[in-house]
Amino acid sequence: MMSNQTERAGEGTTNALESAASSYLRSARHQPVEWNEWSDAAFDRASQQDKPTLLDIGAVWCHWCHVMDRESYEDVATANLINQHFIAIKVDRDERPDVDARYQAAVSALSGQGGWPLTAFLTPDGKPYFGGTYFPPEDRHGRPSFQRVLLTMADAFRNRRTEVEQSALSVMSAIEHNESFSGRATNPGPELVRKIALSAMKSADLRNGGFGSQPKFPNCSAIDLLIDLVTRCDAQAATTVKLKEMESAPLAEAARHVVRLTLNKMARGGVCDQLAGGFHRYSVDDNWLVPHFEKMAYDNSELLGNYVHAYLTFGDEEFARVAREIIRWIDQCLSDRAQGGFYASQDADVTLDDDGDYFTWTLDEAAEALSEDELPLASYYYNIGEIGQMQHNVAKNVLHRKREIEAMAQRAGLSVVEVEARLDVVKEKLYAARLKRPTPYIDRTIYVAWNALCISAYIEAARALDLPDALAFALKSLDRVLATAWTVSAQTREGAQAEARRTLAHVVAYGEQAGTAPQLPGVLDDYILLGHAALDAWQATGEMRYYTAASELMDSALARFCDSDSEVGGFFDIESPTEGQRALGVMAARRKP
Numbered sequence: 001m002m003s004n005q006t007e008r009a010g011e012g013t014t015n016a017l018e019s020a021a022s023s024y025l026r027s028a029r030h031q032p033v034e035w036n037e038w039s040d041a042a043f044d045r046a047s048q049q050d051k052p053t054l055l056d057i058g059a060v061w062c063h064w065c066h067v068m069d070r071e072s073y074e075d076v077a078t079a080n081l082i083n084q085h086f087i088a089i090k091v092d093r094d095e096r097p098d099v100d101a102r103y104q105a106a107v108s109a110l111s112g113q114g115g116w117p118l119t120a121f122l123t124p125d126g127k128p129y130f131g132g133t134y135f136p137p138e139d140r141h142g143r144p145s146f147q148r149v150l151l152t153m154a155d156a157f158r159n160r161r162t163e164v165e166q167s168a169l170s171v172m173s174a175i176e177h178n179e180s181f182s183g184r185a186t187n188p189g190p191e192l193v194r195k196i197a198l199s200a201m202k203s204a205d206l207r208n209g210g211f212g213s214q215p216k217f218p219n220c221s222a223i224d225l226l227i228d229l230v231t232r233c234d235a236q237a238a239t240t241v242k243l244k245e246m247e248s249a250p251l252a253e254a255a256r257h258v259v260r261l262t263l264n265k266m267a268r269g270g271v272c273d274q275l276a277g278g279f280h281r282y283s284v285d286d287n288w289l290v291p292h293f294e295k296m297a298y299d300n301s302e303l304l305g306n307y308v309h310a311y312l313t314f315g316d317e318e319f320a321r322v323a324r325e326i327i328r329w330i331d332q333c334l335s336d337r338a339q340g341g342f343y344a345s346q347d348a349d350v351t352l353d354d355d356g357d358y359f360t361w362t363l364d365e366a367a368e369a370l371s372e373d374e375l376p377l378a379s380y381y382y383n384i385g386e387i388g389q390m391q392h393n394v395a396k397n398v399l400h401r402k403r404e405i406e407a408m409a410q411r412a413g414l415s416v417v418e419v420e421a422r423l424d425v426v427k428e429k430l431y432a433a434r435l436k437r438p439t440p441y442i443d444r445t446i447y448v449a450w451n452a453l454c455i456s457a458y459i460e461a462a463r464a465l466d467l468p469d470a471l472a473f474a475l476k477s478l479d480r481v482l483a484t485a486w487t488v489s490a491q492t493r494e495g496a497q498a499e500a501r502r503t504l505a506h507v508v509a510y511g512e513q514a515g516t517a518p519q520l521p522g523v524l525d526d527y528i529l530l531g532h533a534a535l536d537a538w539q540a541t542g543e544m545r546y547y548t549a550a551s552e553l554m555d556s557a558l559a560r561f562c563d564s565d566s567e568v569g570g571f572f573d574i575e576s577p578t579e580g581q582r583a584l585g586v587m588a589a590r591r592k593p
Helices: 040-049 063-073 076-085 097-111 146-159 161-178 189-202 220-230 251-268 297-314 317-333 363-369 374-382 405-412 416-435 448-465 468-485 524-541 544-561
Strands: 053-058 087-092 118-122 128-132 240-243 246-250 486-488 502-504 507-509
Touching: 040 053, 040 087, 053 063, 053 097, 063 076, 063 146, 076 146, 097 118, 097 128, 097 161, 118 146, 128 146, 128 161, 146 161, 189 220, 189 251, 220 251, 220 297, 240 251, 246 251, 251 297, 251 317, 297 317, 297 448, 317 448, 363 374, 363 416, 374 405, 374 416, 405 416, 448 468, 448 507, 448 524, 468 486, 468 507, 468 524, 502 524, 502 544, 524 544
Parallel strands: 053 087
Antiparallel strands: 053 118, 118 128, 240 246, 486 502
């Protein structure tokens, strides 16, 4: 039973995560749970003790991961249940995307849901038999308490072992079926592209921009696809499409409307950091007002590409401004200016008792930062009032822009230039005041794939917006990644071709490494995206060393990941295990993402 008084572990003791390199894993080193990293040794222990495994997958930027840590994993009574009945393994989804992808598929097959924190119960050999996401400390909102789930899963493993094994087998079958291709490989042609574009258009929100309803994530790939369609005058661009608020229009015209609406609405909404630049991860509502406040390198790199491409296509200076603001924020917060490289993420919160308090404002906070003349202007432009949008503190406002500067100028009896100048001062003062607040944690881990995305986006932005400093930093970062992560393998497979003798790591550097970590092999994304970045660098500079790196990376990707044994083709996301290497849990499932 759960106690009314929650007992928590002190800071004096640590578990095995004390020696972890990952920021997320190290954040749990003082928890009373006897955590293990993902390893052969952890599963060996589960097999030797004949215990099920509790697998927790999360991220350092994940708000609900922190909530579950505090409510359950820091609670001594809950930890005792876990330590008694399970072998506990904690995984950083950024550090191990290969592990995360497979168990997300498994838990989705079991429960119909996924996300973080991912909570899975595994047989001793790592096969999942039950799972979910966040579990509360007591029965709440139709969810069972975590302690009740723990006891139920432990009892099932002990007393209904046959059912557990059958469930695990069915999940493995579902994963292997869902992650495979069928049919012969053919050239899909423009017809498939047209179908994908039409599918995206049918889900477009013609009032608020974006696709689908709340929660609303930027769909950067769909935006880029539609921008590309606008620039083409072929048969698929001439296709007529019917939308809710556009009775009938050519596909290219409809795509132009959706892209411009989406990018403008996002840039004006709370999902965009109006002071520092850059975008939060997603909006909890359908009009981009209240975000989940974490800010990710990969989101902002792809959004930078969207706004650059939109500027080049439509010539709208607002899109160029947003792109420059994204770069400004990344330069200030997510980049290693000395050595090159882009950091992974910025957390949403400073503590669990706030919800984006660093990024939001009460009217009194704004008044303290601004003069009496500036406050009305800021309140009108950024919609700062006595009642804001945050449920945990109704006085907190998410800065967003609903009004045009031209209307503000007319209302104030000033010129547009005068209003813009005053707003620049307001923005500088608010940002300076915000910088004095405790800052949400920045994960300074440098991942290969996310760096590659940032490098490519910076190179494109530099060429489109004439930003030589951005190009220089992109090349500096690429040089660091290639020098550090793309190295000659100490152990080359027997008979390996020359292009396979170099190996690419997944991590360039850990941000605050106090522990140690084995070099994690690069996954398909690392090879392909870094190859793309190197090719972009060659096109921007003409330096053959970047062309050579791109060619070698692609040759290595073909040798390591391409399915050359079937007629279907395609690329696996990870290499197949070498001789003698164990595929733990569901890692044996071959995925072609």
